[in-house]
Amino acid sequence: MKPAATKVASGGSGAGKPRLTTSAMIASIASEGQRTKPAPFGHALVELARQDDTILGMTADLGKYTDLHIFGQAFPDRYYQMGMAEQLLFGAASGLAAEGFTPVATTYAVFASRRAYDFIHQTIAEEDRNVKIVCALPGLTSGYGPSHQATEDLALFRAMPNMVVIDPCDALEIEQAVTAMGRHKGPVYLRLLRGQVPLVLDEYGYSFELGKAKMLRDGYEVLFISSGIMTMRALEAAKALENDRIDAAVLHVPTIKPLDTAAILEACSRPGRLVVVAENHTVNGGLGEAVAGLLMREGVHPVFRMIGLPDEFLAAGALPTLHDRYGISTGAICNRVKEWLG
Amino acid sequence: MSTASIGHNVSLERRAWNIRRHAILMGEVQGQGYIAQALDIADVLATAYFHAMRYRPDDPEWEGRDRFLLSNGHYAIALYAALIEAGIVPEEELESYGSDESRLPMSGMASYTPGMEMSGGSLGLGLSIAVGKCLGLKRKRSDSRVYTLFSDGELDEGSVWEAIMSAAHYKLDNLIAIVDVNNQQADGPSTSVMAFEPLTDKIEAFGWFTQRVDGNDLGEVRDAFDAAKAQHGRGKPSMIIADTLMGKGVPFLEAREKNHFIRVEGHEWELALAALEERKPA
Ligand SMILES: Cc1ncc(C[n+]2csc(CCOP(=O)(O)OP(=O)(O)O)c2C)c(N)n1
Numbered sequence: 001m002k003p004a005a006t007k008v009a010s011g012g013s014g015a016g017k018p019r020l021t022t023s024a025m026i027a028s029i030a031s032e033g034q035r036t037k038p039a040p041f042g043h044a045l046v047e048l049a050r051q052d053d054t055i056l057g058m059t060a061d062l063g064k065y066t067d068l069h070i071f072g073q074a075f076p077d078r079y080y081q082m083g084m085a086e087q088l089l090f091g092a093a094s095g096l097a098a099e100g101f102t103p104v105a106t107t108y109a110v111f112a113s114r115r116a117y118d119f120i121h122q123t124i125a126e127e128d129r130n131v132k133i134v135c136a137l138p139g140l141t142s143g144y145g146p147s148h149q150a151t152e153d154l155a156l157f158r159a160m161p162n163m164v165v166i167d168p169c170d171a172l173e174i175e176q177a178v179t180a181m182g183r184h185k186g187p188v189y190l191r192l193l194r195g196q197v198p199l200v201l202d203e204y205g206y207s208f209e210l211g212k213a214k215m216l217r218d219g220y221e222v223l224f225i226s227s228g229i230m231t232m233r234a235l236e237a238a239k240a241l242e243n244d245r246i247d248a249a250v251l252h253v254p255t256i257k258p259l260d261t262a263a264i265l266e267a268c269s270r271p272g273r274l275v276v277v278a279e280n281h282t283v284n285g286g287l288g289e290a291v292a293g294l295l296m297r298e299g300v301h302p303v304f305r306m307i308g309l310p311d312e313f314l315a316a317g318a319l320p321t322l323h324d325r326y327g328i329s330t331g332a333i334c335n336r337v338k339e340w341l342g
Numbered sequence: 343m344s345t346a347s348i349g350h351n352v353s354l355e356r357r358a359w360n361i362r363r364h365a366i367l368m369g370e371v372q373g374q375g376y377i378a379q380a381l382d383i384a385d386v387l388a389t390a391y392f393h394a395m396r397y398r399p400d401d402p403e404w405e406g407r408d409r410f411l412l413s414n415g416h417y418a419i420a421l422y423a424a425l426i427e428a429g430i431v432p433e434e435e436l437e438s439y440g441s442d443e444s445r446l447p448m449s450g451m452a453s454y455t456p457g458m459e460m461s462g463g464s465l466g467l468g469l470s471i472a473v474g475k476c477l478g479l480k481r482k483r484s485d486s487r488v489y490t491l492f493s494d495g496e497l498d499e500g501s502v503w504e505a506i507m508s509a510a511h512y513k514l515d516n517l518i519a520i521v522d523v524n525n526q527q528a529d530g531p532s533t534s535v536m537a538f539e540p541l542t543d544k545i546e547a548f549g550w551f552t553q554r555v556d557g558n559d560l561g562e563v564r565d566a567f568d569a570a571k572a573q574h575g576r577g578k579p580s581m582i583i584a585d586t587l588m589g590k591g592v593p594f595l596e597a598r599e600k601n602h603f604i605r606v607e608g609h610e611w612e613l614a615l616a617a618l619e620e621r622k623p624a
């Protein structure tokens with residue numbers, strides 16, 4: 001709908017018009033022609049709220065940009081606009097939860113994890129309040145530069161006692177995760193994909209279970225362990241690698257905390273597989289290091305590699321450019337895996 | 343060299359018009375951008391850069407300059423237009439706006455652009471930095487001032503009020519803050535997202551020298567900057583509350599349904615330039 005959202009430079013570097021790449025804040029992560037579903041979070045939350053009248057919606061001036069406006073339209077009297085004030089948002093959510101309600105509070109991942117961290121830590125996690133924190137633009141899903149690139153949100157929320165951390169892959173998983181998070185009593189951090197969200201996992205007969213990793217495809221040479229949009233990429237990479245006669249498995253780990261240690265250990269114990277953890281997050285403190293720590297503690301030692309964002313402030317630019325540059329595009333994943341296999 | 347010498351024969355009206363034109367040309371490059379905001383704030387920026395501030399275009403880090411902080415980093419397109427007009431960024435670069443490797447990314451960042459003194463994007467940070475800069479300049483016995491532009495949406499952030507309180511506490515009369523009251527933020531009209539009026543009374547009560555002006559009336563804006571500058575030495579920070587109209591200067595954009603991202607169709611950039619051309623001042 002928006003013009004020139006992520007038109008990438010075409011052709012050579014000859015003279016002429018400037019390249020129509022863009023460092024826009026909001027770009028779709030759906031690739032051209034991919035099946036998508038609109039606003040799965042907003043619609044699923046409306047469903048949940050029909051069954052659970054304790055559910056309230058809250059946002060910090062990002063209702064329209066987190067698909068929460070759909071809830072706001074369905075339940076105007078259960079919707080609180082808190083203004084662009086993220087600390088207030090989470091403090092007030094804690095208060096509502098203490099009074100027996102179930103607030104679902106939305107903003108961008110950067111603002112929950114950075115601006116409001118202490119408020120979430122003290123008023124929600126430490127008090128173990130039933131607040132659902134749902135945040136758009138996780139990891140590198142904005143070309144707008146570090147201010148909008150939540151490259152360390154998983155590390156921060158993993159480090160918080162009591163917090164459940166979910167990194168869903170697609171529209172189907174978001175819908176199911178919303179139901180599951182409603183059933184779970186206690187704080188949850190859910191990474192949100194919004195707008196037209198890719199639909200991928202229905203082809204794998206998948207269903208989300210809180211705390212469970214799922215093997216989406218088997219393979220004997222490589223084992224991808226991934227979460228979020230990187231599962232979509234890992235599945236694409238696994239398919240592409242078939243052309244090079246490389247057989248890759250994909251273990252999807254949407255719940256970053258608590259980690260499904262049994263499934264990960266079992267998958268990593270199978271001998272002879274290169275283990276590659278792929279995450280849309282800095283390599284510091286996310287799924288990669290969580291898996292590495294687990295394997296070390298349990299004495300399981302496969303050949304282990306990590307695909308993730310580098311420990312630096314990332315550039316502004318078009319998302320496809322940035323995903324290639326920082327190694328999380330499907331093409332970049334395939335190249336790295338082939339290198340590692342030698 | 344001071345600004346006065348460059349801007350000698352060019353009217354403020356024309357500077358503001360040029361800033362609007364540069365901004366539309368950048369918007370056209372990407373087919374998007376915060377163009378309605380750039381148009382609403384062009385008069386304030388023209389006054390800051392061509393009437394009020396002291397700087398050297400060829401030496402953007404000159405120690406004796408007045409500092410300008412863009413707290414609302416998404417207004418970068420507007421500040422780039424002013425920096426181009428001021429000769430700090432070459433005009434050719436507007437062709438690269440928002441493209442990979444450009445020095446003009448969509449969100450303002452200090453490490454990318456000469457003349458951009460802070461990294462924005464995350465709102466509500468500028469006034470805190472301004473407090474530190476003002477304290478630092480006073481320690482250095484510098485007579486430079488710190489100008490800080492922020493948005494009405496930022497009034498929602500607690501950090502803004504922390505800075506407002508401390509600027510008065512430290513008697514930072516070298517601080518001139520301008521808030522763009524365009525009555526718009528992401529989810530709707532600012533006054534309905536979070537009521538902030540009566541704003542003048544609130545900021546006055548915090549101990550600031552406070553003026554409220556039509557931010558698209560160059561005469562009023564210029565007088566307000568003059569009065570704010572005259573506060574130096576009187577122990578109070580200055581706030582200019584600028585009421586502005588999104589899309590100002592391009593009638594069909596002024597009339598368009600208000601939105602944080604005002605829609606501009608592909609063919610409308612040319613129309614916007616034409617509409618502006620019809621209103622070109624001497
Ligand atoms: C701390 C923070 N929270 C949320 C956002 C997301 N955001 C970007 S612009 C915006 C609206 C801010 O209001 P304002 O600057 O007045 O908007 P405009 O006048 O440009 O429509 C919001 C909420 C942000 N950039 N920073």
Ligand SMILES: [Mg+2]
Binds near residue numbers: 494495
């Ligand atoms: Mg505004």
